[in-house]
Amino acid sequence: MATTTLTEAEDRAAVEHAARITHVSKSFAGPTGQQLVLDDITLDVAPGEFVTLLGASGCGKSTLLNLVAGLDRPTAGTIETPGGRPALMFQEHALFPWLTAGKNIELALRMRGVPKAERRPEAERLLELVRLGGAYGKRVHELSGGMRQRVAMARALAQDSRLLLMDEPFAALDAITRDVLHDELTRIWNETNASVLFVTHNVREAVRLAQRVVLLSSRPGRIAQEWTVGIEQPRRIEDTAVAELSVEITEQLRGEIRRHGQH
Amino acid sequence: MASTDTKADDLAGLEAGLDALDAVQVRRTPAREILTRKVLPPVTAVVLVVLVWQLLVWAEVTDDYKLPPPAAVWRSLTDMWLQGTLLEVVWTSVSRGLLGFLMAVAIGTPLGLLVARVKVVRAAIGPILSGLQSLPSVAWVAPAIIWLGLDDRTMYAVILLGAVPSVANGLVSGVDQVPPLYLRAGRTLGATGLRGTIHIVLPASLPGYLAGLKQGWAFSWRSLMAAEIIASSPDLGLGLGQLLENGRNNFDMPGIFLAILLILFVGIAIDLLIFSPLERRVLRSRGLLVGN
Numbered sequence: 001m002a003t004t005t006l007t008e009a010e011d012r013a014a015v016e017h018a019a020r021i022t023h024v025s026k027s028f029a030g031p032t033g034q035q036l037v038l039d040d041i042t043l044d045v046a047p048g049e050f051v052t053l054l055g056a057s058g059c060g061k062s063t064l065l066n067l068v069a070g071l072d073r074p075t076a077g078t079i080e081t082p083g084g085r086p087a088l089m090f091q092e093h094a095l096f097p098w099l100t101a102g103k104n105i106e107l108a109l110r111m112r113g114v115p116k117a118e119r120r121p122e123a124e125r126l127l128e129l130v131r132l133g134g135a136y137g138k139r140v141h142e143l144s145g146g147m148r149q150r151v152a153m154a155r156a157l158a159q160d161s162r163l164l165l166m167d168e169p170f171a172a173l174d175a176i177t178r179d180v181l182h183d184e185l186t187r188i189w190n191e192t193n194a195s196v197l198f199v200t201h202n203v204r205e206a207v208r209l210a211q212r213v214v215l216l217s218s219r220p221g222r223i224a225q226e227w228t229v230g231i232e233q234p235r236r237i238e239d240t241a242v243a244e245l246s247v248e249i250t251e252q253l254r255g256e257i258r259r260h261g262q263h
Numbered sequence: 264m265a266s267t268d269t270k271a272d273d274l275a276g277l278e279a280g281l282d283a284l285d286a287v288q289v290r291r292t293p294a295r296e297i298l299t300r301k302v303l304p305p306v307t308a309v310v311l312v313v314l315v316w317q318l319l320v321w322a323e324v325t326d327d328y329k330l331p332p333p334a335a336v337w338r339s340l341t342d343m344w345l346q347g348t349l350l351e352v353v354w355t356s357v358s359r360g361l362l363g364f365l366m367a368v369a370i371g372t373p374l375g376l377l378v379a380r381v382k383v384v385r386a387a388i389g390p391i392l393s394g395l396q397s398l399p400s401v402a403w404v405a406p407a408i409i410w411l412g413l414d415d416r417t418m419y420a421v422i423l424l425g426a427v428p429s430v431a432n433g434l435v436s437g438v439d440q441v442p443p444l445y446l447r448a449g450r451t452l453g454a455t456g457l458r459g460t461i462h463i464v465l466p467a468s469l470p471g472y473l474a475g476l477k478q479g480w481a482f483s484w485r486s487l488m489a490a491e492i493i494a495s496s497p498d499l500g501l502g503l504g505q506l507l508e509n510g511r512n513n514f515d516m517p518g519i520f521l522a523i524l525l526i527l528f529v530g531i532a533i534d535l536l537i538f539s540p541l542e543r544r545v546l547r548s549r550g551l552l553v554g555n
Contacts, residue, residue, distance in 0.1 A: 107454075
């Protein structure tokens, strides 16, 4: 057993990665003592890879993302992100309302140490990238939900991180806008070659976007199953191939959820 | 290649359409509407109050020396204006009030930040700071005179004791109300420690801080008037508080009315000219001002 683990570790060490999660567990103090939220998670995200973490409520997927983002520490195990501090996008846009769209992006650039003279052109380039060329001087409340998430995406990209973490970033949007932002995210991912670790509870969304779908079980969160998505991009959420794989994954997800009703 | 281009164009067009449909419309209120909705109602209210006042005088509900007619108060005002003392008296008090207020801001701001960010400091002086807000600063006039003497230092001490807690508490509640999401977002951008305070915490707490400043000004002005009424000395010059006190000593009811109205007028004017526009600007730029 010990020798197998060693060989496995040696094998992994040789592989390049954007994020390496090794035997990570996390527990929080709950009403009934320590509550295990994540149990022995081991997962690699390859450079340029798009991975979605899928799971029902209570599977600890957001907790895992916070750990990778460095906002919290694991109880056990290690997390490596060789590309530096990962960028993180939230379900809420989390843009600062006292700054314009452009200045929100410039704050990210400033925190990264970009010289003053280069910030404005770079912010405008990033706004162009998310197709909001005219929004530099707009206040957050003047933008629609979809536009806010695109500015948030531009701000995340401004961190110039090799790894982009996304915590259900489109969950609060209407279906049409979400669909458009899926296309945008795929396009931007292709253009920037960043790695993406995307958390969602939406199976179709997971299949639509990812190269690899990782299903987490709930309470505690464990990796239940993985699928490599071979469907060629560009995909659409209504494609038959997307639907077929989604049905298969949904069955597994339902099975995971059903287990909790049995005791 | 051509097909990818059209596909990209399709997406761009779709997105532009969505943006146009979803974008929030921001409307500026036209000047005429401001006049009818914002200026006319308070002016009407003031005119009505003066009218009722005049009617009460005509109805002779009480003696003349108890309720002077508006015209007598107006005469006191024009007399002071002609003597050239009106602006001097107002300025004596206003300059004191504003200077005292600025000192209160200079002390209350770092104090508030300290209480908000350092747990031990909050536990130690947080409750005292909130408690001080309910202590009328008139209470400090007597000890201040004994300790500092009958001069401007007493005035400033009383203003500070009245206004510093308001300013500090405003900042504390502003910081407490910063949404945790902003702090998390700031941390992922690398804004931690002092940089987090400067770029995230302070701007995020600005609305609460401004409310504290506004209240701080009101407390400064009230404290100063109380101090001026109680502490009168030739060294202190003639301010609005002393004007009121002089009116009382001379049984000059129009003079008392004039002093009260001037004190009220200054308080309202500073609020309307400085604090309200500042507050509205901050709230509007953050989309927190609805319907105006």
